[in-house]
Amino acid sequence: MSQDIRIKKGLDIKLKGESEKITENAISSNVYTLKPEDFHSIIPKLSVKVGAKVKAGEPVFYNKANEDMKFPSPVSGELIDIIRGEKRKILAVKIQADSEQQYADFGVKDSKSMKADEVKSHLLAAGCWPFIMQRPYAVIADPAKTPKAIFISAYASAPLAANYDYVLAGKENELQAAVTALSKLTSGVVHVSVGKKSNSPLTSLSDVTLHKVSGPHPSGNVGTQIAKIDPVNKGEVVWTIAPQDLVIIGELLLTGKFNAERIIALAGSFVTAPKYYKTKIGSSISSIVEGKLNEGNSRIISGNVLTGTTQNLKGVLGYYNNMVTVIPEGDDYEFFGWTMPVFKKISTSRALTFSWLFPNKKFDLNTNTNGEQRAFVVTGNYEEVFPLDIYPMQLLKACMYKDLDEMEQLGMYEVAPEDFALTEFVCVSKQPHQETIRKGLDLMLKEIG
């Protein structure tokens, strides 16, 4: 059974600096870093001390609330530093890589013959569990629950996003092993979505329900697909997982090794020659971008321009990110910027903004907010880019005044911050939508769980 998804509401943000489909090896990082903040709502407890030796895949820390949930080292090496913040909160764990990589052996498994409990304990032990996210609350999945379905979006519609068809090519075996294992964990099915004209390696998988997706961004967001296929109701749980992480799970099952390698896109108008690079989770940003950027003041983002996190050369490739975007920083004033005709920026209105004249033009946007924050004034423009059957402004306001009942009624269980990235982009009042939703979800998680 296949159910195609076609959405009309949305916005494709076309930017300069798309990655060319060439893959090179990035310089190997000397030091790899794990940042607990990548794992939202997890309180880490260290499993090893400074100076200890770890193999790739061996746990560095675990979840305080669930000791079985382990977070592995992406490489083998020596734990050299733990950076702490206020109240001794762990901000980063640094591991100096060995020149010869050694992998912890978790044993080769046949995913077809595994039982649900085996899959669960295997993924938890080998540190692959954190790849699985859940809705509601957009946090790492709770292993104690059984999801009604698992969703995998292999269609990336975000600006400049890494092309999954390209980065996953040749990984059929790993993907198949991973989805077969995951299909044991749900009472329903594993939904896989690919682009409409895609030659994705995921199209040939068995044990899944395939969906073809078309339409503007956020058609590739897993949240959009969940809403169209099988929306989350109160009391239900669905899990989501990104395709590049399936590959790591698949490799674990097939070889017994935790291999943190992934192909990432380096993109953005500030990159001299945007390409794909083979690197590892936790690599330093400098190992990826050094010598590849234009001169000037830039913003380095781990992830895409809508949902990624700000990094600098000393920063780290985020645990869940498969791209690094570099765009110009916009910290300059613009003379009469609020009233002059605008040709070089994207707008969904036509208020002396002319991006509607050039639907295929690629823009070079910077990080300027293009105006100050205001109260909500304009109505109806969020709905144009928001394909979910939810009232976005009403939900945001419910989050702001922290009305849990209303948040629940208006569909808070169905959303993740990334679903509000486009409404945030078009917001005339420059309100922080994603942050508002994140805080709202955290509040619900704390109060309702």
Added chain:
Amino acid sequence: MGLKEKLHNIKGKVKGTKWQTMFGAVHTLFYTPNEITHSGGHIKGADDLKRLMTNVIIPLIPVLIFAMFNVGFQQNIAINGYQEGMSFFSGEFWNFDNFLIGAIKLVPLLLVSYVVGLGIEIIFATINNHEVEEGYFVSGMLVPLIIPIDTPLWMLAVAVAFGVVIGKEVFGGTGMNILNPALTIRAFLFFAYPTWMSGDKVWVAGAKERANEIVAGANLDAISGETILGSLAQGKEFAYSTWDMFFGFIPGSVGETSALLILLAGLYLIFTKVGSWRIMLSAVIGSLVMGLIFNAVVDAGIISETSKFYGLMSTEFWHHLLLGGLAFGIVFMATDPVTGSQTNKGKWIYGFLIGFISVLIRVFNPAYPEGVMLAILLMNVFAPTIDHYIVRGNVKRRLKRLKAKTA
């Protein structure tokens, strides 16, 4: 050192002082700030509130200029008699004398509106320590356009102060208000000084003065300044053709007369996606439906010609859009996103009822021939209720989905 650097340095100096707000208002007028994104998305769309608000002012400018000519023109024809069948570009209308009379009357109104309104905004913003918000950009322009030309300046100043403080600031400023501030100002004038806001002496510049002079014994012809709606409400004939009404060569509140320019403005707002086409279209439909109902009542012979409602009821249904402030209200007032309905479905209901009730009040209440203001204010109050039920519909759908699952 350029202007940019100078202003940037001052910004650093005033930061944290009470001048910050006021300087910020001026600074951001010249330069969009150098603010960069901190949380969430790293890029933002090009539009900010300033841009959208100015975009409402752009189509108001032709209306304002036309109004200046019309003020002079109305005074002229009231004194010198009226020539029928003028084309839109007639020199009778578009001449400097007319413009001058209008400009002398209108510019002070505009200045008072902006100085008082923005002054209060800045005071409140300074006290509350937030940025000066742009809402009054548009309100300040709308206010002089929806009042009679001879409104005294002190009266306007009092009304603006009332409207901005009670209509907006007590709720928390732009984006939080329940009633449209410009209409709150007009409503205040309307009910506080009723003799100034209706009747036959206020719609043409100088009519009141002239009447006073006559009372004092001057040997002059009186200027009649009746609006068409006023005439109709009293069952009088009027001498204006449909084209006059469409072009706007008629007496009325300053900016409301030219249906042509208002139509163009409406199309502009719809094209730029700043004004809601749903509200505009449904309001037009609403007023036409009510007009048709009244026409049908007249055609069915239910009402006699002697009835005091006959004049307005028998007005052809689509003429209502050309008369009075209905068109202006629909395009510029009903579409205010803050006080209007905020859901797309709600906008249909909200707009329709504005058109419907406007014509209803207009016909049945000859004391207030201008029903648009009251209709919009009424619907402003009901907009949250409409939205509430629309949003409840969404909530129910969600619950139903859950029930279907568990059943």
